[in-house]
Amino acid sequence: MIGEPSANAPAVRGHEWPGASLGWHSGKLKDSIHAITRGLPFQTLETLAASSGMTLPELASLLGIPARTLARRKTAGKLSFEESERVFRLATVFEKAVRLFDGNAADALQWLRTPKKALDGENPLDYSKTELGAREVEKLIGRMEHGVFS
Numbered sequence: 001m002i003g004e005p006s007a008n009a010p011a012v013r014g015h016e017w018p019g020a021s022l023g024w025h026s027g028k029l030k031d032s033i034h035a036i037t038r039g040l041p042f043q044t045l046e047t048l049a050a051s052s053g054m055t056l057p058e059l060a061s062l063l064g065i066p067a068r069t070l071a072r073r074k075t076a077g078k079l080s081f082e083e084s085e086r087v088f089r090l091a092t093v094f095e096k097a098v099r100l101f102d103g104n105a106a107d108a109l110q111w112l113r114t115p116k117k118a119l120d121g122e123n124p125l126d127y128s129k130t131e132l133g134a135r136e137v138e139k140l141i142g143r144m145e146h147g148v149f150s
Helices: 029-038 042-052 056-063 067-076 081-100 105-113 131-145
Strands: none
Touching (some): 081 105
């Protein structure tokens, strides 16, 4: 199904479209919106953990999903609309960082975990817990891509 994770999805290397790190095989915005609105399959969170190098508990903490809720979502096989939006937001930030580091997910994750002066001393992952913070991280990545010292 379009917008759902695919076992045949290309590796996250390059992150050609939003959601690639979630295992999605569709680059269409409307498909992403529809999937998020329905609630992403729990598998997308597991795929993001595998592609990013983060643990599931670390991701859950960044996404504000308590351990018991995470266990319920795993059993149900589906995330809520709000959780799905947060997963997609974090995946987008991760994918942009991977592009910044020429496809090297390990280097991108290291950068995302390191405090940045431009983010008031916070690391980009923590800063991305909110929509506003994620946009600031994306702006920082954009400045770095264009060689602007930040």
